[in-house]
Amino acid sequence: MTTTATADEFETHRPRLFGLAYRMLGSAEEAEDAVQDAYLRFSGADRSAITHPAAWLAKTVTNLCLTRLTSARARRERYAGPWLPEPVVTSDGTLGPLESAEQRDAVSLAMLVLLERLTPTERAVYVLREAFAYSHREIAGTLDLSEANCRQLYRRAEQRLAAGEGRFDVPARRREELVASFLTAARDGDLAGLERILAADVTWWSDGGGRVSAARRPIEGREKVLRFLAGGSRSFAAGFTYTAVELNGAPALLARDGGTLVAAIGFDCGPDGITGLRAVVNPDKLDFVRRQLA
Structure with a gap:
């Protein structure tokens, strides 16, 4: 097969492979690198030995991600402050179709963040099963494990995730209303309006990665979050401009200082209002969104 034909064939698989790698790694930049490495292996492989290119590529990307996850876990243990995933604009289909609440929740x-609790292999099993509807037999073939072992790993992953932070089935319209209310409060510097939409047990996470000023620990409770926004954060009512966008399958906000993107803010929502705010302010983690918007 010619180089051009190989590249063209690979491009038909790239979106799915990127979606797999991103869910595995939580990093758009590392996901792109994994997909590119898979292309190099694909272009140099004996094509007569590849019966099913889609399965071969999925296995290759999964294994590349497993290798990256081992080193990533060590880096994240040394990370300055809370670690958050790199946000991705999803309204353009970058992570594939997100047609159900379950699909959207899976890339939130x-x-x-919860997937970080899993071992690399547990994460691979869970992502392949939940996001790509692989059977346990297909997962076993991808990971070179027994089918029984894959079932056990999947059950263990489910148990670990179930023990994590509670997530609520909040209607999409309600999420949009809460984010719109936050946007209005942010533009007006209206802390009283913000207080009305924050749950009493709201938590604020800031990911600056040591690159910019950010809270080094989660800020818990409505009063503390309000004090932080009022006095300790430049990202609220400080001459910034805010725009609404869909990040990781959910309504979110982007904050700009002049023309420079300085923050991406995701929201967790519950029956009592906004229960969590996840602000990515590490400029390195905003590069992918910048390129999407450009």
């Missing part, structure tokens, strides 16, 4: 910032 909150879920990607």
Whole structure:
């Protein structure tokens, strides 16, 4: 097969492979690198030995991600302050179709944080099963494990995730209303309006990665979050401009200082209002969104 034909064939698989790698790694940049490495292996492989290119590529990307996850876990243990995934604009289909609440929840910032609790292999099993509807037999073939072992790993992953932070089935319209209310309060500097939409047990996470000023620990409770926004954060009513966008399958906000993107804010919502705010302010983690918007 010619180089051009190989590249063209690979491009038909790239979106799905990127979606797999991103869910595995929580990093758009590392996901792109994994997909590119898979292309190099694909272009140099004996094509006569590849019966099913889609399965071969999925296995290759999964294994590349497993290798990356081992080193990533060590880096994240040394990470300055809370670690959050790199946000991705999903209204353009970058992570594939997100047609159900379950599909959207699976790529949410909150879920990607929870997935950090899993071992690399547990994460691979869970992502392949939940996001790509692989059978346990297909997962076993992808990971070179027994089918029984894959079932056990999947059950263990479910148990670990169930023990994580509670997530609520909040209607999409209600989420949009809460984010719109936050946007209005942010533009007006209206802390009283913000207080009305924050749940009493709301938590604020800031991911600056040591690159910019950010809270080094989660800020818990409505009063503390309000004090932080009022006095300790430049990202609220400080001459910034805010725009609404869909990040990781959910309504979110982007904050700009002049023309520079400085923050991406995701929201967790519950029956009592906004229960969590996840602000990615590490400029390195905003590069992918910048390129999407450009």
